[in-house]
Amino acid sequence: MDNKGKALVTGANRGLGKALALELAARGFSVLAGVRDPSSAGSLLEAARDLAGSVDIVRLDVAGLGDYVPPSDLCILINNAGYRGPYLPVEEAPLDEWRRTFETNFFGVVELTRRAIPALRAAGNGIVCNIGSMGSYMPMPFYSIYRSSKVALSAFTEGLRIELAPFGVRVIEIPIGGVDTDMLRTSIAHRPPDAIEYPLYRPMAEHQAAMPTAAGAGGVAPEVAARLVIDNLFQPGPLRRACDPNAVAGMAYVDSSTEEARAQAMFERFDVRSV
Numbered sequence: 001m002d003n004k005g006k007a008l009v010t011g012a013n014r015g016l017g018k019a020l021a022l023e024l025a026a027r028g029f030s031v032l033a034g035v036r037d038p039s040s041a042g043s044l045l046e047a048a049r050d051l052a053g054s055v056d057i058v059r060l061d062v063a064g065l066g067d068y069v070p071p072s073d074l075c076i077l078i079n080n081a082g083y084r085g086p087y088l089p090v091e092e093a094p095l096d097e098w099r100r101t102f103e104t105n106f107f108g109v110v111e112l113t114r115r116a117i118p119a120l121r122a123a124g125n126g127i128v129c130n131i132g133s134m135g136s137y138m139p140m141p142f143y144s145i146y147r148s149s150k151v152a153l154s155a156f157t158e159g160l161r162i163e164l165a166p167f168g169v170r171v172i173e174i175p176i177g178g179v180d181t182d183m184l185r186t187s188i189a190h191r192p193p194d195a196i197e198y199p200l201y202r203p204m205a206e207h208q209a210a211m212p213t214a215a216g217a218g219g220v221a222p223e224v225a226a227r228l229v230i231d232n233l234f235q236p237g238p239l240r241r242a243c244d245p246n247a248v249a250g251m252a253y254v255d256s257s258t259e260e261a262r263a264q265a266m267f268e269r270f271d272v273r274s275v
């Protein structure tokens with residue numbers, strides 16, 4: 001793809017989104033960096049100063065898009081912004097937390113994509129890249145809120161891929177396994193026992209906290225992941241593309257196992273019996 005059109009990356013002030021914006025700018029694209037708070041984008045702008053392309057800030061809360069419409073020369077949309085709240089048992093999780101998560105990880109993506117489609121169609125070779133999670137494929141306890149939002153995102157992405165194919169728009173999902181960002185750092189390795197109030201769930205939560213996890217093992221640097229993600233944008237191939245090493249290993253496990261086998265492995269890990 002040439003780099004004449006614009007690329008929009010959501011959640012671009014930090015973490016993976018920032019690295020994606022910089023990687024695209026390094027390759028000569030005019031990047032629109034969607035951020036909730038423009039004052040948080042100083043280091044992004046600083047890092048973008050000498051790159052071949054450009055980075056312009058767009059104030060964008062995907063959970064409240066207002067009247068924002070992507071520009072008519074948009075050719076790449078990367079739905080990266082994501083939210084993961086506390087790990088909680090379903091019984092303890094307030095519905096507002098479900099709504100908050102879905103507003104960003106699902107409804108925001110749906111609406112922004114809907115508004116971007118006319119421009120992506122006009123580009124003739126537009127690209128939609130949705131940042132998913134390997135967590136979607138692992139039936140982990142206390143993880144239902146975030147996981148459900150990413151599973152919904154996957155289903156949306158699957159159908160969209162077929163719908164937009166006649167217009168030359170490529171739709172892909174990148175399930176992230178482990179990238180060293182704030183989200184990973186605050187992840188599962190240490191959260192459950194602190195977050196969970198219901199004593200009945202504590203043993204499982206403590207067991208979980210003690211387990212080695214992808215999060216505990218750390219992830220790849222955002223810059224490394226971003227390079228792999230952006231490489232993938234421009235290649236034909238399957239819908240779902242594992243890029244970082246944790247995702248590659250996770251996807252190999254998913255591809256070589258059944259859903260039930262993965263569930264049974266989870267029962268074993270948590271030392272509980274299926275009923």
Ligand SMILES: NC(=O)c1ccc[n+]([C@@H]2O[C@H](COP(=O)([O-])OP(=O)(O)OC[C@H]3O[C@@H](n4cnc5c(N)ncnc54)[C@H](OP(=O)(O)O)[C@@H]3O)[C@@H](O)[C@H]2O)c1
Pocket residue numbers: 010011012013014015016017034035036037040060061062063064079080081082083104108131132133134135175176177178179180181182183184219
């Ligand atoms: N890191 C991993 O290992 C991992 C694993 C699986 C999936 N993922 C996915 O990868 C993507 C990037 O995550 P990350 O690790 O970079 O997370 P992060 O470090 O927590 O950064 C999240 C980004 O999303 C933005 N954001 C959150 N809610 C938003 C909203 N309503 N509107 C606009 N922006 C919003 C945040 O902006 P503020 O600064 O304003 O909060 C921030 O820029 C997410 O979709 C995440 O679910 C990451």
